[in-house]
Amino acid sequence: MKVIAADSSAAILDEKFAVxxxxxxxxxxxxxxxxxxxxxxxxxxxxxxxxxxxxVVHEAExxxxxxxxxxxxxxxxxxxxxxxxxxxxxxxxxxxxxxxxKARYHLLRVLPRLRKIGNEITQKYGIEVLAIGKESVPVxxxxxxxxxxxxxxxxxxxxxxxxxxxxxxxxxxQPRFVGKGVYLYxxxxxxxxVRGYAVDTEEILNKxxxxxxxxxxxxxxxxxxxxxxxxx
Amino acid sequence: MKVIAADSSAAILDEKFAVxxxxxxxxxxxxxxxxxxxxxxxxxxxxxxxxxxxxVVHEAExxxxxxxxxxxxxxxxxxxxxxxxxxxxxxxxxxxxxxxxKARYHLLRVLPRLRKIGNEITQKYGIEVLAIGKESVPVxxxxxxxxxxxxxxxxxxxxxxxxxxxxxxxxxxQPRFVGKGVYLYxxxxxxxxVRGYAVDTEEILNKxxxxxxxxxxxxxxxxxxxxxxxxx
Amino acid sequence: MKVIAADSSAAILDEKFAVxxxxxxxxxxxxxxxxxxxxxxxxxxxxxxxxxxxxVVHEAExxxxxxxxxxxxxxxxxxxxxxxxxxxxxxxxxxxxxxxxKARYHLLRVLPRLRKIGNEITQKYGIEVLAIGKESVPVxxxxxxxxxxxxxxxxxxxxxxxxxxxxxxxxxxQPRFVGKGVYLYxxxxxxxxVRGYAVDTEEILNKxxxxxxxxxxxxxxxxxxxxxxxxx
Numbered sequence: 001m002k003v004i005a006a007d008s009s010a011a012i013l014d015e016k017f018a019v020x021x022x023x024x025x026x027x028x029x030x031x032x033x034x035x036x037x038x039x040x041x042x043x044x045x046x047x048x049x050x051x052x053x054x055x056v057v058h059e060a061e062x063x064x065x066x067x068x069x070x071x072x073x074x075x076x077x078x079x080x081x082x083x084x085x086x087x088x089x090x091x092x093x094x095x096x097x098x099x100x101x102k103a104r105y106h107l108l109r110v111l112p113r114l115r116k117i118g119n120e121i122t123q124k125y126g127i128e129v130l131a132i133g134k135e136s137v138p139v140x141x142x143x144x145x146x147x148x149x150x151x152x153x154x155x156x157x158x159x160x161x162x163x164x165x166x167x168x169x170x171x172x173x174q175p176r177f178v179g180k181g182v183y184l185y186x187x188x189x190x191x192x193x194v195r196g197y198a199v200d201t202e203e204i205l206n207k208x209x210x211x212x213x214x215x216x217x218x219x220x221x222x223x224x225x226x227x228x229x230x231x232x
Numbered sequence: 233m234k235v236i237a238a239d240s241s242a243a244i245l246d247e248k249f250a251v252x253x254x255x256x257x258x259x260x261x262x263x264x265x266x267x268x269x270x271x272x273x274x275x276x277x278x279x280x281x282x283x284x285x286x287x288v289v290h291e292a293e294x295x296x297x298x299x300x301x302x303x304x305x306x307x308x309x310x311x312x313x314x315x316x317x318x319x320x321x322x323x324x325x326x327x328x329x330x331x332x333x334k335a336r337y338h339l340l341r342v343l344p345r346l347r348k349i350g351n352e353i354t355q356k357y358g359i360e361v362l363a364i365g366k367e368s369v370p371v372x373x374x375x376x377x378x379x380x381x382x383x384x385x386x387x388x389x390x391x392x393x394x395x396x397x398x399x400x401x402x403x404x405x406q407p408r409f410v411g412k413g414v415y416l417y418x419x420x421x422x423x424x425x426v427r428g429y430a431v432d433t434e435e436i437l438n439k440x441x442x443x444x445x446x447x448x449x450x451x452x453x454x455x456x457x458x459x460x461x462x463x464x
Numbered sequence: 465m466k467v468i469a470a471d472s473s474a475a476i477l478d479e480k481f482a483v484x485x486x487x488x489x490x491x492x493x494x495x496x497x498x499x500x501x502x503x504x505x506x507x508x509x510x511x512x513x514x515x516x517x518x519x520v521v522h523e524a525e526x527x528x529x530x531x532x533x534x535x536x537x538x539x540x541x542x543x544x545x546x547x548x549x550x551x552x553x554x555x556x557x558x559x560x561x562x563x564x565x566k567a568r569y570h571l572l573r574v575l576p577r578l579r580k581i582g583n584e585i586t587q588k589y590g591i592e593v594l595a596i597g598k599e600s601v602p603v604x605x606x607x608x609x610x611x612x613x614x615x616x617x618x619x620x621x622x623x624x625x626x627x628x629x630x631x632x633x634x635x636x637x638q639p640r641f642v643g644k645g646v647y648l649y650x651x652x653x654x655x656x657x658v659r660g661y662a663v664d665t666e667e668i669l670n671k672x673x674x675x676x677x678x679x680x681x682x683x684x685x686x687x688x689x690x691x692x693x694x695x696x
Contacts, residue, residue, distance in 0.1 A: 001248070216540075424651070
C-alpha cells in the first residue's frame with residue numbers, strides 16, 4: 001500500500017518562544033516499510049500562526065500535485081477525525097466527535113475547499129482521502145520532511161536578512177546534519193527509524209551557525225538558533 | 233514480590249492492516265528486577281477479533297495453571313480497573329469507573345467466570361488477583377512474551393498454509409531474532425530493558441522470510457510480513 | 465532566557481511499593497540549551513506522603529533563596545495550571561480549569577502563602593512566577609536534580625539506620641553512578657540529553673550496595689534497593 005500524505009511544520013519563534021509563523025509544507029509518497037519518503041514536494045510558506053487553520057487546504061493541494069507525478073493507493077491528511085473519508089465527512093459528525101466550537105468553526109470554513117480537492121482526487125485517481133491525522137505514520141513523515149526543509153528555508157531567510165532567528169521544530173524530533181543536507185529524526189517512542197530529509201542544494205548550511213536547544217516552556221519541543229555568518 | 237500475569241497479543245492483519253484474529257496468550261512469572269519472565273506458559277489461540285472479549289477468562293486460567301507449577305505473591309490481569317481485587321470488583325463500580333456501556337456489557341458477561349477462577353486461586357494459594365491492566369509491568373511482559381510466541385505460531389501457520397501472512401505486533405515493540413528464538417523488546421519510554429522471549433524449538437524461523445514494517449495507519453505499531461520459503 | 469524552577473521528588477516505599485514519604489526538594493537555575501542545572505539548592509525533606517500538598521510552598525521558598533544568589537528571567541513552579549502567573553491566579557479560575565474538588569481544596573489552602581512568596585519575588589526582582597508545571601523543562605530538571613540528591617540522602621539514612629530501604633525514583637528516569645556522584649537521566653521521549661546531578665561529598669555511595677528494578681505495579685517508574693554494607 002502506497003500512501004501520499006502532507007503536513008506543515010516548524011515555526012519561527014520570538015525571543016520568548018512564542019510562535020510567529022509556520023514555515024513549510026510538504027507532501028510525501030511513502031511505501032513499505034513506512035520509514036521515510038520515496039518522493040516529495042516541499043514549499044516554504046511562512047504563514048502567520050494566527051492564520052494557520054487554512055494550511056490543510058494547501059496540504060491537500062500538494063497531495064494532489066504529488067499524485068500527478070506518482071501513483072498511490074490512499075491519501076492521508078493531517079486532520080485527526082477518526083480516519084473518516086473526506087467524502088463522508090459531514091458537519092453533523094463534528095459535534096459527535098467532541099470537537100470544540102472553535103475548531104468546528106475553522107473546519108466548517110475550510111471544508112468546502114477541502115471537499116473540492118478531495119472529489120477531484122477521488123474522481124481522477126479512484127482513491128480515498130482520509131482525515132486520519134495523528135494516527136498516520138506517513139503524516140508524521142510529511143511533518144518531518146517539511147521540518148527538514150523548514151530548517152533550510154529558515155537558514156536562507158536568516159542569511160538574507162542578516163538576522164539571528166529562532167526556529168521551533170516539530171514535536172519530539174532532532175536534526176542530524178550530514179554532508180549534503182539535513183535529516184530530521186523522530187524521537188517519539190517506537191519511531192527511532194522514522195525520519196524526514198532535505199537536500200541542501202544551495203549549500204546554505206555553510207553560511208550559518210546553528211545551535212540546538214530544548215524549548216524550556218514546551219516539553220518535547222526542540223528549537224534551533226540560526227546565526228548567519230558574516231558575508232565576505 | 234513475585235508476580236504472575238497474563239495477556240494475549242499480536243494479530244493477523246488483512247492487506248489493509250485491519251485486525252482479523254488475535255494470535256497468542258501467555259502467562260508469566262516475573263520477579264525482581266521485573267524485566268523478563270523467569271517461567272511462562274504460552275498458547276496459540278487465533279481467536280476472531282470480534283470475539284476477543286473473552287480472552288481475559290483464558291488469561292486467568294493460564295495464570296491458575298502457572299500457579300500450579302510455581303509460587304507467586306499476587307496475580308495481575310490485563311484489565312485496567314484501578315488495581316482492584318477481583319473479589320472486590322462489583323458491577324456497581326463499573327459506572328463509577330467511567331467505563332463505557334459497551335465495555336461494561338462485555339465485562340458483566342465474563343465477570344462470573346473470572347470471579348470463579350479468582351476465588352479458586354485465592355482459596356488455594358491465599359493470594360489476590362488484581363485487575364491492574366496497563367499499570368502492570370508483568371502484564372507488559374506477558375504481552376511481549378505472548379507476542380514473541382505469536383511470531384513463531386504465525387510463521388508455522390504461514391509455512392503450513394504456504395501463504396504470505398501479515399502479523400501486527402503489540403504496541404511499541406520490536407523483535408530481535410537470535411540463534412535459537414526471538415526476543416520482543418519494548419520500545420515504550422523507560423522500558424528499554426523489558427522484553428519477552430520465545431524459543432524456536434521447531435526451527436520454523438529457518439523456513440520463512442520475515443520483513444518488518446511500520447503500520448502506516450496506527451502509529452506506534454509495527455508489523456511483520458511473513459513469507460514462507462519454498463518447500464524443497 | 466534563564467529560568468529558576470523547583471520540584472520535590474523520589475519516595476521511600478514500603479515492601480509493597482506504596483509511597484511512605486517524599487525525600488528531597490531542589491531549586492535549579494537552567495539556561496540555554498536547557499539540559500541541566502548550572503546552579504542549584506537541594507534539601508532532604510522526608511515529608512509524609514499524605515502531607516505532600518504543602519511542598520510546593522517550600523519549593524517556592526527555595527526558588528526565592530536561589531534568586532538571592534543568582535539572576536534569572538522567570539520562575540517556574542511545579543503546578544500545572546496553564547502557565548498562568550501566580551499574581552493572576554484566582555480561585556475562580558480553578559473551576560474553569562477543570563481541577564477536581566480535592567485538588568482545589570489543597571490549592572486554596574496553600575495559595576495565600578504561595579502568593580506571598582510570589583509577590584516578594586516579583587517586587588524584589590521584577591520577574592514573574594509561573595504555575596507551568598509539567599510543560600516546563602526546568603521543572604523536569606529540578607525533579608531530576610532533587611531525585612539525584614534523594615538517592616544520596618536515602619543512602620545516608622539507610623546506612624545510619626542499618627536498614628535495607630526502597631527508594632522510588634521520579635517517573636521515567638534512570639541513575640548512572642559516576643566516580644564522584646550520581647546522574648539521574650530522563651528516559652522520557654525526546655529528553656535523552658536531560659539530566660540531574662548530585663555530588664557525593666560524603667562518599668556515601670561506597671557504604672551501600674544499590675540495585676535497580678522496575679516498579680511492577682506502576683509502569684514507567686523505577687526504584688532502588690539500598691542495602692547498607694556492614695560497618696567495619
